[in-house]
Amino acid sequence: MDVIRDNAALRRRLEASRRAGESLGLVPTMGYLHAGHLSLIAQAGRENDRVAVSIFVNPTQFGPGEDFARYPRDEARDLALCEEAGVDIVYAPEVAMLYPNGQPGTVVVPPESLTGHLCGASRPGHFTGVATVVSKLFALFQPDRAYFGLKDFQQTAVLKRMVADLCFGVDVVLVPTLREPDGLAMSSRNVYLSAEERQQALALSRALQAGWEAARRSGVSPDDVLNTARSVLAGEPALEVQYLELVDQDTLAPLETLERPGVLAVAARLGRTRLIDNVSLEGPAPLGGDRLDRLERKP
Ligand code: PAF
Secondary structure (H helix, E strand, O other): OEEEOOHHHHHHHHHHHHHOOOOEEEEEEOOOOOHHHHHHHHHHHHHOOEEEEEEOOOHHHOOOOOOOOOOOOOHHHHHHHHHHOOOOEEEOOOHHHHOHHHOOOOOOOOOHHHHOOOHHHHOOOHHHHHHHHHHHHHHHHOOOEEEEEOOOHHHHHHHHHHHHHOOOOOEEEEEOOOEOOOOOEOOHHHHHOOHHHHHHOHHHHHHHHHHHHHHOOOOOOHHHHHHHHHHHHHOOOOOEEEEEEEEEOOOOOEOOOOOOOEEEEEEEEEOOEEEEEEEEOOOOOOOOOOOOOHHHOOO
C-alpha cells in the first residue's frame, strides 16, 4: 500500500495505474475509520481494479465553534485498517497541500435548494466545504467510481448533483448505513458520547423505525409519519432536535404525499455531540423488520 501526502507524487502513482488500464475506486474519508468506511472500501474493491482512500479532516466544512480541532484522528490505526482491507493507495495530505496559503481559494457552491435546510440550515457553508474538497479529490484522482455512505444523505444528494452539473464523469456509488447491533448509526463522532448519551442516542433510530412503520399503514400522510417519529424523539428529553424532515430523495424538497420516494431524516444534539440519521421509506427498516414493498402495504 502506498501512503502519499504530495499531489505530484499522487499524480505519478495514478498515471502508472492508468497506463496499465486499471479502473480506480476512490473512498473519500476524514479518517477515524469504522466498519461503515470499511464497507465502502470493500465495495470499491469488488467493483474496481485499484482502491484509493483519502484521509483528510477538511477544515472548510467545519464552521466556527464546530469540532474541527477535536475531530477524532488516529492515522496509524487508519493505515493499518486500510492495509488489512487491501487498499492500494492512501492519500493523507497536510492542509496546505489542498489549501495553499491556508485560503479556500476557488470554491464550489451547491444550489441553495439542496443546502438551505436540513443540515445546511444549522451549518452554513458546510456543503460548500464538502463540494469544494470533493471536487479537488476528483480532479486529482479522476476515479471511475467514488463511494459515499448514505448516513450523510444530504451530502450524497449534493455530491450527485455536483457531479452532474460539473460534468465530472465519476460514478457516485451510495452505500447503505451500517448500524451497531442496537441500531445506532455508525459514525466517527459516536466516540464523543458518554455511556449515558450512547443509550439516549438510540431514540434517533427508534424514531426512524416508528416513522418507517407508520408509512406502511394505509391512508397515512407525511404529517402522520413525522408526528409518529416526533413522539418517539419527545420521549428522550436529553435530545435537542435540530430537524426532523420527510423529503424527496433527489430534490430534498419536503414531501407532500407518500407517493414519491421519500427519506425521513433527523439531526439532534446530545450534549456536545451532533448526531444525524435517516431512513429511506422505500428501503429496509432501520432496525430490521419486514421489507415490505410499498405496493404491499395493507389496505
Ligand atoms: O463524509 C465525509 O467524511 C466528508 O464529508 C468527505 C466526503 C470525506 C469530505 O470531506
